Amino acid sequence: MHISDGVLPTPVTLAGFAASFAIAAWSVRKTDPDQLPKVAVVTSAFFVASLIHVPMGPTSVHLLLPGLVGILLGNAAFISITLGIVLQSFLFQFGGITAIGANAFMMGAPALTAGWVFRLLKGATLGRHMVAAAFAGGGCVVLAVSILAALLYAGGEDFLGVAKIAILAHLPVIGIESAVAAFTVSFLYKVKPDLLGLDAIPPSP
Amino acid sequence: MNSNGPVELPLYALFLLLGGLGGLWLLSALTVGRQARRSAAAGDESERDWSVPTLDSEGRGTSPFHRWDLRIKIVSLFLFILCLSGLSQLQTASLALIVGFGSIAVARLPLRRSLRRISAMAAFLGMFLVVMPLTAPVKAGDTVIVFEHLHWLTFNVRGFHLAVVISVKACAIALLVEPLIATAPFSSSVQAMARLGLPETICQMLLLAHRYIYVFQHEAQRMNRGMRVRGFRKRFDLETLRILGNFLGMLLVRSFERTQRVHDAMLSRGYDGRLMWTTAFRATGMDWVKGVSLVAGGIGLLVLDRFWF
Numbered sequence: 001m002h003i004s005d006g007v008l009p010t011p012v013t014l015a016g017f018a019a020s021f022a023i024a025a026w027s028v029r030k031t032d033p034d035q036l037p038k039v040a041v042v043t044s045a046f047f048v049a050s051l052i053h054v055p056m057g058p059t060s061v062h063l064l065l066p067g068l069v070g071i072l073l074g075n076a077a078f079i080s081i082t083l084g085i086v087l088q089s090f091l092f093q094f095g096g097i098t099a100i101g102a103n104a105f106m107m108g109a110p111a112l113t114a115g116w117v118f119r120l121l122k123g124a125t126l127g128r129h130m131v132a133a134a135f136a137g138g139g140c141v142v143l144a145v146s147i148l149a150a151l152l153y154a155g156g157e158d159f160l161g162v163a164k165i166a167i168l169a170h171l172p173v174i175g176i177e178s179a180v181a182a183f184t185v186s187f188l189y190k191v192k193p194d195l196l197g198l199d200a201i202p203p204s205p
Numbered sequence: 206m207n208s209n210g211p212v213e214l215p216l217y218a219l220f221l222l223l224g225g226l227g228g229l230w231l232l233s234a235l236t237v238g239r240q241a242r243r244s245a246a247a248g249d250e251s252e253r254d255w256s257v258p259t260l261d262s263e264g265r266g267t268s269p270f271h272r273w274d275l276r277i278k279i280v281s282l283f284l285f286i287l288c289l290s291g292l293s294q295l296q297t298a299s300l301a302l303i304v305g306f307g308s309i310a311v312a313r314l315p316l317r318r319s320l321r322r323i324s325a326m327a328a329f330l331g332m333f334l335v336v337m338p339l340t341a342p343v344k345a346g347d348t349v350i351v352f353e354h355l356h357w358l359t360f361n362v363r364g365f366h367l368a369v370v371i372s373v374k375a376c377a378i379a380l381l382v383e384p385l386i387a388t389a390p391f392s393s394s395v396q397a398m399a400r401l402g403l404p405e406t407i408c409q410m411l412l413l414a415h416r417y418i419y420v421f422q423h424e425a426q427r428m429n430r431g432m433r434v435r436g437f438r439k440r441f442d443l444e445t446l447r448i449l450g451n452f453l454g455m456l457l458v459r460s461f462e463r464t465q466r467v468h469d470a471m472l473s474r475g476y477d478g479r480l481m482w483t484t485a486f487r488a489t490g491m492d493w494v495k496g497v498s499l500v501a502g503g504i505g506l507l508v509l510d511r512f513w514f
Contacts (some may be wrong), residue, residue, distance in 0.1 A: 004326045006374030007333075010291045028406065033478070038464045038473065039408035044417035045460035048425050049453050051257070055441045063449075072457070079407075082416045090386055091260060093322035093379050097283070097289045138244075158367055161340020162333055174448060183450020184457070192458050 001148060001166060002088070002103055005096030007146060012154045016102030020082060025026060027078035027193045039073060043050060043080045044055055055175055066107045066144060070115030077115055081108040102151055110143035124195070129189050129196065130182040137181025138174045145170040171194030211349040211359065216434075219352045257422055258321070260415070261391045263314050263383075270312040270388040274492040275397035275484075281496035282385045286378050288503030295366065297510040298373040302503075305380030312384040322379040330372045338365035391415060393484040400486060409480050421460055428452060 008016070028074065046069055054059040070077040082104040088094045093101040114136035121132035148170075149163040188195050265271070270278065289301045309319055341364025343349055350360040386394060392412060399408040430454065439445050 001329065004329050004375045005286070006290050006292075006371045008290075011285075013287075013290060021460035024407075036406055037413055038468055039411075040413035041417045041464040041467055042252045042457075042460060043410070043414040045420050045457060047414070048421040049456060051422075051425075052449065052453075053439075054341070054446070054449065055439050057441060063453075065453075068453075068457075079410070083410055087418065088413060091258060093325045093382065094262045095242065096290075096378060097286055097382060097385075098373065098378065158337065158341040158364060160342075161456075162336045164340075165332060165336050179443065180450050180453065181445040184453045187451045187454030188457065191454065192461070193463060197456070204385055 001170070002085075002095030003099040003106075003148070004093075005098050007096075007155065008099060008151060009155055012102065012151060013098050014101075016099070016151075017099070018103040020101040020108065023078050023105070023112075024082050027075055027108075027112075029077040031079070035076065036079075039076045039080050040083065042073065043083045046080065047084050050073060050084070054180075056172055056176070063178065063180060064141065064173065064177060065142070065180070066105070066111040067114040067118075067140035068134070068184055070111035070113070070140065071118045071133060071136055072183065073183070074119075075112070076117050077111040078104075078108040082102055082156050101148055106144050106147045106151065109147070110140040113143060114140040120127065126186060126189050130186050133179040133185035134182035138178030141170060141174045141177045145174075211351045212321045212353050214350055216353050216355070219355070219358075226344075234318050256416055258318070261387055261389065261394075263312075263318075263387045266313060266388065266392040268312045269495065270308070270384045273388075273490040273495060274486060275389055275393055276400055276486060277488055277496040278388075279385065279394065279397055279491045280401065281499045282381060282499045285503040286381055286385075288500075288507050289374060289378055289381075291507055293370065293376055295370050295373065297506050298370050298377065300509075301377035301506060302373055302380070305377040306380055308384045312388055314387060318387070319380050319383050322382060326379065328374055330368075333371055335367070337368040338362070339416065340364065341367065357394040357439055389459050396482045396484050397486065398480070401474055405479065412480070417460075420463075421456070424459060428455065430472050 001023050028036065046065055050063050053062050057172055066081060067079075069080055082100075085095055085100055085104045085107065089097055089100055089103075117139060118132050118136040121135060122129050123132070145167055149167050152159045152163040152166060185196065289298075292298050292301060309316055338360050339358075341361045343359070343361055344363070348362040350362065352358060389397075395408045395412050399405055429452075432448070437448060439449075
């Protein structure tokens with residue numbers, strides 16, 4: 001879910017921009033400058049992937065995939081997510097212009113965490129990789145939703161009900177995201193394992 | 206507002222309300238359904254997953270927004286939007302909504318694109334409109350509506366008012382986004398942001414990411430068509446998720462490989478970390494007048510919001 005314009009109090013809006021700006025600057029500094037154009041191109045692939053809708057009972061939800069971004073891009077994940085949020089806001093109005101900072105933090109910080117968790121847990125076998133990816137993919141959504149609820153609640157106790165409903169609405173998404181992350185990692189493990197072992201995109205041969 | 210206990214309405218008022226909401230929902234479902242059928246006639250119905258609008262199809266024009274110096278336009282519109290997001294009264298938010306519609310008219314942009322932006326927020330704002338009246342804690346002075354026989358269902362008017370203000374603000378800002386972004390070629394807007402101090406690397410990444418969305422969208426559509434030909438239909442089960450995981454993996458493998466080829470091609474054409482910028486900027490007195498008056502208007506709205514109403 002993306003926070004739209006007009007919801008967050010002004011101090012939270014500004015704090016969101018400040019936090020995202022600082023982490024994005026760190027993320028860029030941690031990435032090899034030669035790799036940055038590639039990170040941008042990979043961002044487009046994730047953007048397109050996030051347009052896929054998964055049926056869920058009578059309705060459908062679209063994929064979020066911050067966990068996979070973290071798993072594949074490592075420290076560069078935050079700048080990639082930020083670009084994706086900016087483009088989503090510009091193209092679709094999914095997430096407001098003034099909420100770009102808050103939305104980027106909400107998705108980007110969990111993506112970084114998911115990347116670290118995946119690297120810690122992945123081990124050497126296919127099974128371990130899938131478990132680590134499921135954990136990272138699902139946990140990433142849990143973190144993102146917690147941040148979302150906290151941001152909404154920052155508006156005052158009137159927003160508590162909305163924050164609770166937002167958490168409830170995301171419970172099934174946690175399952176979907178963790179399954180998709182596990183299956184995608186299992187595919188990559190068999191087809192192109194070098195994508196899973198490195199902090200950034202592998203250099204040219 | 207009075208605090209003389211809850212206002213009780215007869216039960217049929219609730220049915221009237223629900224009936225009205227149901228009618229609205231049916232109406233919007235019918236309109237959306239017609240649009241979906243129309244796009245289905247144009248192509249494969251399943252491909253609406255990947256419909257991405259063009260950002261700057263109205264990039265050329267002669268309206269005051271098109272002729273505005275991009276740097277001043279971006280800064281002043283952004284500051285104006287920031288002011289709007291701080292409003293807290295319905296009256297000032299409605300004024301902002303009028304300004305939004307006015308800007309669309311002045312920029313001579315098709316209203317359809319802005320309505321599409323508003324409909325993208327419908328689910329999020331709908332959640333506020335439904336949940337907030339029912340959950341906002343009742344404070345002294347609040348008007349609470351209950352229905353006879355259903356005393357557990359309390360409708361807090363203050364919560365509803367808050368949700369309406371949020372929605373009106375969000376719509377007003379959404380209306381201003383098209384004049385902000387769509388009235389210049391995207392590459393020029395990004396170049397203006399570079400001039401305004403956004404690091405050049407980030408600007409390049411923004412341009413590249415935007416460009417390759419359309420490339421990978423094409424790729425995803427082709428793969429999707431292939432899967433449908435082989436009989437894949439999305440369902441609500443684990444098997445669908447497994448196949449989507451494989452699909453995603455394949456899309457990522459192909460895009461990582463393509464990324465490498467793109468990078469090599471850029472290097473062989475002499476890319477050295479800088480892009481060639483082509484737009485020249487020249488700010489005139491008129492550009493400044495427009496910018497300063499817009500920001501002054503935004504601050505004026507904020508002052509009105511805090512001290513007048």
